[in-house]
Amino acid sequence: MAANSSMTSGVAGRYAAALFDLAKDAGTLDAVQQDLTDLKRMLGESADLAEMVRSPLLSRDEQTRSIAAVLEKAGASDLTKRFLGVVAKNRRLFAVRGMIDAFAALLADFRGEVTAQVVSAHPLTAGQTEELRETLSAQLSRKIQLETSVDAGLLGGLVVRVGSRMIDNSLRTKLSNMQLAMKGIG
Structure with missing residues (x-):
C-alpha cells in the first residue's frame, strides 16, 4: 500500500x-x-x-x-x-x-523512475534533453524523468539534482571557484 x-x-x-x-x-x-x-x-x-x-x-x-x-x-x-x-x-x-x-x-x-531537476543557462533542445536523460539513466540504472528550467545567471553549463545528489557543472560555479583559487595566489 x-x-x-x-x-x-x-x-x-x-x-x-x-x-x-x-x-x-x-x-x-x-x-x-x-x-x-x-x-x-x-x-x-x-x-x-x-x-x-x-x-x-x-x-x-x-x-x-x-x-x-x-x-x-x-x-x-x-x-x-x-x-x-x-x-x-x-x-x-x-x-x-x-x-x-x-x-x-x-x-x-511505483514506475521505478527518478526525477532529475536540471537547470541550464539556455533552454535545452529535444536532442540535448534526450541525451541527458539517457546518460543519467545509464549512470543510475533507472528510468529518468527530467524537470528542466532555465537560469541565465548560470552563464553556461548545467546544474543537475537527483535526490540529494547535485552535479554543478555551470560556468558561474567554475568562475567562482577560479576566483577563490586566484585569491589564494595573490
Whole structure:
C-alpha cells in the first residue's frame, strides 16, 4: 500500500497516498497525474486560484464550488473531481500543492523512475534533453524523468539534482571557484 511509504508523511502525503491507491485501483494513474499537473500549472498561473486554495476566509462550500468549477472547466477526470471535492469539504485545499508533489513522487516510485531537476543557462533542445536523460539513466540504472528550467545567471553549463545528489557543472560555479583559487595566489 502506498500509504506506508516514507514519502507520504503529513496531511499532503496521506491525502496523496489515498488518491494514489484509488487511482491505481481504478486504472487511472495517468489521467489523475495529468489532472494534477494541469492544476499545479493553473495554480502557478492564477493568483486568484492560488489565493482561493489558501484562504481560510472562504467557506467550505465556497471552496468546494470553486474547485469543482475549475476542475470541470479543465476537463479533469471524475476521480480527481471527487477527490478534490472531499479535500475542499475537509478544509485541506491549503495543502493541495504538497498533495500534487507527493502524488508525483509516489507515481515515480511505483514506475521505478527518478526525477532529475536540471537547470541550464539556455533552454535545452529535444536532442540535448534526450541525451541527458539517457546518460543519467545509464549512470543510475533507472528510468529518468527530467524537470528542466532555465537560469541565465548560470552563464553556461548545467546544474543537475537527483535526490540529494547535485552535479554543478555551470560556468558561474567554475568562475567562482577560479576566483577563490586566484585569491589564494595573490
